[in-house]
Amino acid sequence: MPDEIKAIVFDLGEVLAKHRKGLTEIEGRGYIVPNPGGIDWTKPKAFNILKASVFGRINERQFYRALLPLMKQKISFSCFKKEWNDGMIWKPHVANYLKSLNRAGYKIGIISDCDSIFFNEVLRRFGLKPFIDGRALSYEVHSKKPSSKMWNNVLRELNLKASECVYIDDLQKYVVKARELGWNAFRFQNLTKLKQDLARIGVKAKKVN
Numbered sequence: 222m223p224d225e226i227k228a229i230v231f232d233l234g235e236v237l238a239k240h241r242k243g244l245t246e247i248e249g250r251g252y253i254v255p256n257p258g259g260i261d262w263t264k265p266k267a268f269n270i271l272k273a274s275v276f277g278r279i280n281e282r283q284f285y286r287a288l289l290p291l292m293k294q295k296i297s298f299s300c301f302k303k304e305w306n307d308g309m310i311w312k313p314h315v316a317n318y319l320k321s322l323n324r325a326g327y328k329i330g331i332i333s334d335c336d337s338i339f340f341n342e343v344l345r346r347f348g349l350k351p352f353i354d355g356r357a358l359s360y361e362v363h364s365k366k367p368s369s370k371m372w373n374n375v376l377r378e379l380n381l382k383a384s385e386c387v388y389i390d391d392l393q394k395y396v397v398k399a400r401e402l403g404w405n406a407f408r409f410q411n412l413t414k415l416k417q418d419l420a421r422i423g424v425k426a427k428k429v430n
Contacts, residue, residue, distance in 0.1 A: 224384040226405065226424050228354070229322050230330035230375055233343060235391035236409045237316055238309040247271075251334075255308030257301045258292030267291050274336045277360035281338050306342045315412055316347035318426060325427035328354040330375045332388070334365045355379040367398045387424065389415065 231237065240253045245262045247254065252271060260267055267288065274284040285301050296304070323329045329352050333340065337360050344350045355378030357364075357371040364370045376383060383403035390396050391409045399406035407418040416426075 223422075224382065226327070226385060226387055226422060227381055228328035228330055228379050228386040229319070229419070229424065230332055230355070230379075230386055230388045230404075231319060232388075232390040232392075232395070232409070233331060233333040233335055233340070236312070236389060237319070237343060237347070238311050238339075241308055241310055244308050255305055257304035258288070258294050258296045260288055260291050261293075264291065275334060275359050276365070277337075277363050281336075284336065284338070302338050302342075305338050309339070309342075311346055313347065316349060318412060318416070319349070320352050321426035322424070323352045323354075325425060327424065328379050328381070330355040330357075330379055330386070332357045332366070332371050332375055332390075334359040336360055366395050369398075369402055372399060372402050372404065387419065387422070 234240065244253050244255050246252070247262055247268055252268075252275075254262055254271065256262070262268060262271070270279075270284065270287045273279045273287075279287065281302070282298065285298050289295060319329055331353055335358055340358055340360075355375045357374040359365045359371075362370060362374050372383070372388070376386070379386065384405070386404055388396070388399040388404045388406040389409050390399070390406070393408050396406045396408045405422060407415065409415055
Protein backbone atom coordinates (compact mmCIF):
# COMPACT_ATOMS: atom_id res chain seq x y z
CA MET A 222 0.00 0.00 0.00
CA PRO A 223 1.42 3.48 -0.91
CA ASP A 224 2.68 5.68 1.90
CA GLU A 225 0.46 8.54 3.04
CA ILE A 226 1.57 11.89 1.60
CA LYS A 227 2.84 14.14 4.38
CA ALA A 228 4.77 16.88 2.56
CA ILE A 229 4.70 18.89 -0.66
CA VAL A 230 8.04 20.28 -1.85
CA PHE A 231 8.18 23.06 -4.44
CA ASP A 232 10.69 24.48 -6.85
CA LEU A 233 10.61 28.30 -6.99
CA GLY A 234 11.49 29.50 -10.50
CA GLU A 235 8.54 29.28 -12.92
CA VAL A 236 6.40 27.89 -10.08
CA LEU A 237 6.08 30.66 -7.46
CA ALA A 238 7.74 33.28 -9.67
CA LYS A 239 8.06 33.43 -13.45
CA HIS A 240 10.91 35.06 -15.34
CA ARG A 241 9.84 38.09 -17.36
CA LYS A 242 10.33 38.05 -21.11
CA GLY A 243 13.46 39.76 -22.37
CA LEU A 244 15.82 38.59 -19.63
CA THR A 245 19.23 37.22 -20.52
CA GLU A 246 19.46 33.45 -20.84
CA ILE A 247 23.06 32.36 -20.44
CA GLU A 248 23.33 29.84 -23.24
CA GLY A 249 24.06 26.30 -22.18
CA ARG A 250 24.32 27.26 -18.50
CA GLY A 251 20.72 27.01 -17.32
CA TYR A 252 20.56 30.54 -15.92
CA ILE A 253 18.03 33.26 -16.78
CA VAL A 254 19.00 36.62 -15.28
CA PRO A 255 18.02 40.31 -15.32
CA ASN A 256 20.51 43.03 -16.25
CA PRO A 257 20.76 45.48 -13.35
CA GLY A 258 23.01 48.35 -14.38
CA GLY A 259 23.31 46.86 -17.87
CA ILE A 260 25.56 43.93 -16.95
CA ASP A 261 26.93 42.00 -19.93
CA TRP A 262 26.40 38.36 -18.91
CA THR A 263 28.25 37.05 -21.96
CA LYS A 264 31.52 37.92 -20.22
CA PRO A 265 32.99 34.90 -18.39
CA LYS A 266 33.81 37.05 -15.35
CA ALA A 267 30.15 38.02 -14.93
CA PHE A 268 28.98 34.42 -15.17
CA ASN A 269 31.59 33.27 -12.63
CA ILE A 270 30.35 35.91 -10.18
CA LEU A 271 26.76 34.76 -10.70
CA LYS A 272 27.76 31.16 -10.14
CA ALA A 273 29.59 32.09 -6.93
CA SER A 274 26.40 33.70 -5.63
CA VAL A 275 24.14 30.78 -6.57
CA PHE A 276 26.52 28.32 -4.86
CA GLY A 277 26.81 30.52 -1.75
CA ARG A 278 30.50 31.32 -2.08
CA ILE A 279 29.78 35.05 -1.77
CA ASN A 280 27.02 36.93 0.05
CA GLU A 281 24.60 39.52 -1.37
CA ARG A 282 26.84 42.55 -0.90
CA GLN A 283 29.89 40.75 -2.24
CA PHE A 284 27.81 39.74 -5.27
CA TYR A 285 26.82 43.35 -5.89
CA ARG A 286 30.34 44.73 -5.34
CA ALA A 287 31.88 42.15 -7.65
CA LEU A 288 29.42 43.05 -10.41
CA LEU A 289 29.65 46.82 -9.94
CA PRO A 290 32.72 47.27 -12.21
CA LEU A 291 30.87 45.36 -14.94
CA MET A 292 27.81 47.63 -14.90
CA LYS A 293 27.39 50.13 -17.72
CA GLN A 294 25.39 52.30 -15.32
CA LYS A 295 26.45 52.24 -11.66
CA ILE A 296 23.53 51.72 -9.30
CA SER A 297 23.18 51.44 -5.52
CA PHE A 298 22.89 48.13 -3.70
CA SER A 299 19.18 48.74 -2.97
CA CYS A 300 18.50 49.53 -6.64
CA PHE A 301 20.46 46.45 -7.65
CA LYS A 302 18.28 44.22 -5.47
CA LYS A 303 15.09 45.86 -6.73
CA GLU A 304 16.07 45.43 -10.39
CA TRP A 305 17.14 41.85 -9.68
CA ASN A 306 13.74 40.96 -8.24
CA ASP A 307 11.80 43.03 -10.79
CA GLY A 308 12.92 40.43 -13.32
CA MET A 309 10.23 38.13 -11.93
CA ILE A 310 6.47 37.96 -12.32
CA TRP A 311 5.26 36.89 -8.90
CA LYS A 312 2.49 34.32 -8.43
CA PRO A 313 0.56 35.00 -5.20
CA HIS A 314 -2.17 32.51 -6.18
CA VAL A 315 0.40 29.68 -6.10
CA ALA A 316 1.83 30.94 -2.81
CA ASN A 317 -1.67 31.01 -1.31
CA TYR A 318 -2.22 27.43 -2.41
CA LEU A 319 1.06 26.43 -0.75
CA LYS A 320 -0.20 28.04 2.47
CA SER A 321 -3.52 26.21 2.16
CA LEU A 322 -1.68 22.90 1.91
CA ASN A 323 0.24 23.72 5.07
CA ARG A 324 -2.98 24.67 6.85
CA ALA A 325 -4.39 21.31 5.84
CA GLY A 326 -1.57 19.59 7.73
CA TYR A 327 1.03 18.99 5.04
CA LYS A 328 4.62 19.97 5.62
CA ILE A 329 6.01 22.35 2.99
CA GLY A 330 9.51 22.27 1.51
CA ILE A 331 11.49 24.23 -1.05
CA ILE A 332 14.20 23.00 -3.42
CA SER A 333 15.70 25.69 -5.62
CA ASP A 334 18.84 26.71 -7.47
CA CYS A 335 18.80 30.35 -6.43
CA ASP A 336 20.62 33.23 -4.75
CA SER A 337 19.73 34.76 -1.40
CA ILE A 338 18.40 38.03 -2.89
CA PHE A 339 15.69 36.16 -4.75
CA PHE A 340 14.81 33.75 -1.92
CA ASN A 341 14.56 36.51 0.68
CA GLU A 342 12.19 38.37 -1.63
CA VAL A 343 10.04 35.24 -1.96
CA LEU A 344 9.77 35.07 1.83
CA ARG A 345 9.06 38.80 2.21
CA ARG A 346 6.59 39.16 -0.64
CA PHE A 347 4.47 36.12 0.18
CA GLY A 348 5.01 35.93 3.95
CA LEU A 349 6.10 32.31 3.55
CA LYS A 350 8.64 31.92 6.34
CA PRO A 351 6.19 30.42 8.89
CA PHE A 352 4.93 27.91 6.31
CA ILE A 353 8.25 26.32 5.26
CA ASP A 354 9.35 23.21 7.16
CA GLY A 355 12.40 22.22 5.11
CA ARG A 356 14.52 23.62 2.32
CA ALA A 357 17.47 22.97 0.08
CA LEU A 358 18.69 26.18 -1.56
CA SER A 359 21.78 26.01 -3.75
CA TYR A 360 23.40 28.97 -1.99
CA GLU A 361 23.00 27.25 1.40
CA VAL A 362 23.64 23.63 0.41
CA HIS A 363 26.49 24.58 -1.99
CA SER A 364 25.07 22.21 -4.55
CA LYS A 365 22.61 22.33 -7.41
CA LYS A 366 19.97 20.16 -9.05
CA PRO A 367 20.17 17.39 -10.21
CA SER A 368 22.45 16.47 -7.28
CA SER A 369 20.60 14.08 -4.97
CA LYS A 370 22.02 16.16 -2.11
CA MET A 371 19.25 18.72 -2.73
CA TRP A 372 16.39 16.25 -2.22
CA ASN A 373 18.13 14.40 0.61
CA ASN A 374 18.71 17.63 2.52
CA VAL A 375 15.00 18.41 2.49
CA LEU A 376 14.10 14.89 3.62
CA ARG A 377 16.39 15.28 6.64
CA GLU A 378 14.78 18.58 7.59
CA LEU A 379 11.26 17.24 7.09
CA ASN A 380 12.17 13.96 8.88
CA LEU A 381 10.24 12.00 6.25
CA LYS A 382 10.81 9.31 3.63
CA ALA A 383 10.86 10.18 -0.08
CA SER A 384 7.71 8.10 -0.63
CA GLU A 385 5.85 10.34 1.84
CA CYS A 386 6.65 13.47 -0.17
CA VAL A 387 5.63 15.09 -3.45
CA TYR A 388 8.02 17.22 -5.49
CA ILE A 389 6.78 19.92 -7.90
CA ASP A 390 9.06 21.37 -10.62
CA ASP A 391 8.47 23.06 -13.98
CA LEU A 392 11.27 21.05 -15.62
CA GLN A 393 10.55 17.43 -16.46
CA LYS A 394 14.18 16.37 -16.03
CA TYR A 395 14.00 17.23 -12.33
CA VAL A 396 10.62 15.54 -11.97
CA VAL A 397 12.27 12.40 -13.39
CA LYS A 398 15.22 12.77 -11.01
CA ALA A 399 12.92 13.05 -7.99
CA ARG A 400 11.03 9.92 -9.07
CA GLU A 401 14.33 8.06 -9.43
CA LEU A 402 15.02 8.96 -5.79
CA GLY A 403 11.68 7.48 -4.71
CA TRP A 404 9.60 10.66 -4.58
CA ASN A 405 6.14 11.25 -5.95
CA ALA A 406 6.64 14.07 -8.44
CA PHE A 407 4.70 16.19 -10.92
CA ARG A 408 5.63 18.75 -13.52
CA PHE A 409 4.14 22.19 -12.82
CA GLN A 410 2.22 23.62 -15.77
CA ASN A 411 -0.40 25.74 -14.02
CA LEU A 412 -2.19 25.79 -10.69
CA THR A 413 -5.34 24.06 -11.96
CA LYS A 414 -3.31 21.13 -13.30
CA LEU A 415 -1.30 20.94 -10.07
CA LYS A 416 -4.46 20.69 -7.98
CA GLN A 417 -5.71 17.91 -10.24
CA ASP A 418 -2.43 16.00 -10.01
CA LEU A 419 -2.34 16.24 -6.22
CA ALA A 420 -6.01 15.35 -5.85
CA ARG A 421 -5.35 12.07 -7.71
CA ILE A 422 -3.03 10.98 -4.90
CA GLY A 423 -5.35 12.19 -2.16
CA VAL A 424 -3.84 15.59 -1.36
CA LYS A 425 -6.46 18.14 -0.32
CA ALA A 426 -5.80 21.76 0.59
CA LYS A 427 -7.53 23.93 3.17
CA LYS A 428 -8.80 27.40 2.33
CA VAL A 429 -6.66 30.23 3.68
CA ASN A 430 -8.61 32.93 5.51
